[in-house]
Amino acid sequence: MESIESIKQLKARYFRFVDEKRHDELAALFTPDAKIVTDGIAFGSPADFAGTVRDFIGAAPTVHHGHMPEIEITAQDTASGIWAMEDLLTFPAGENAPKGHNGYGQYRETYRRVDGNWLIESLSLTRFRKDPLENWTPDSV
Template identity: 30%
Template sequence: MSSSTDISALLRRIMRLEDIQEIHNIMGRRAYLHSAGRHDREIEEIWSTRDDVVFEPEDMGAWTKLSSIKKSYVNGNPFPSGTKGLMVEHTLTTPVIEIAEDGQTAKGVWVSPGHETFPVTGGPPKAHWSWGRYAVDFRKEDGKWKIWHLHVLTTFRTPFGQDWVETATKRPDYLPEEGQPQDSIGAADRGVSFNEAYHPDRAPK
């Protein structure tokens, strides 16, 4: 093998490592912006500009166009930056990131332990443990990685003082029914493709 071939292979390996690190940073940046209620900056800075992007958050259905994501997730955000009583942190663990051979697309999955505190009308904010998973497709655009398809899947969401087994069998009234699309941030373009939270009567998928 010639030295030029060795150098070429080494450069490809370095590029793949840099790609993986950039994708780590994108997802970390999304976590920070989401916690701050800055969905506008999230869409502007780290999402693809293509109109075939897809965002499917848990039981809300899926938005399948950039314009509808902006309309619902940005303009319809019920908890924008500055909302009193809001605290949302969805952390990222156990990443698996795979870069396509052509270096132009990638896939990643993460487990996300987190907590949420949402203001509610007529009472104190509601605190929850919220665990889930992320399944994400990425595209490289103008040399930068961008989120292309983002699917958020529920592992469990339970009130702070209640375990997830009890929540699965005796769901609080203010939580939407499992598997039912939510229209709190605007009607989705299509229904839920898959989202199955923990339940003691079934095996995990």
């Protein structure tokens, strides 16, 4: 149970670091050789993934939630998990602004304990649905 709780806290930090724009700390939640795939796009390293998150969402407000974890300890230092997810991304209105969305999907992950700390060893995010959201004008909020 202690390992499962540690993995839940690891994933909570993942979501929080994305929303708080703490990209270096986000990258540190992964093993150095982690396999990361989101919506079919593979990343070369945790730093590449965190850099892409930084470059894509910038200062835009985001909300990321993980729900209903199914975590299985597969060996003393390995585990797997499935998380239901929801994300909300909105961007300031402007020329060439990305479109926002409210997304729903699932994370499938593996974890490895390294030096006593659980880290994400692989992450695969699949969104099942993306509802478009209007961009916003910061002055009107």
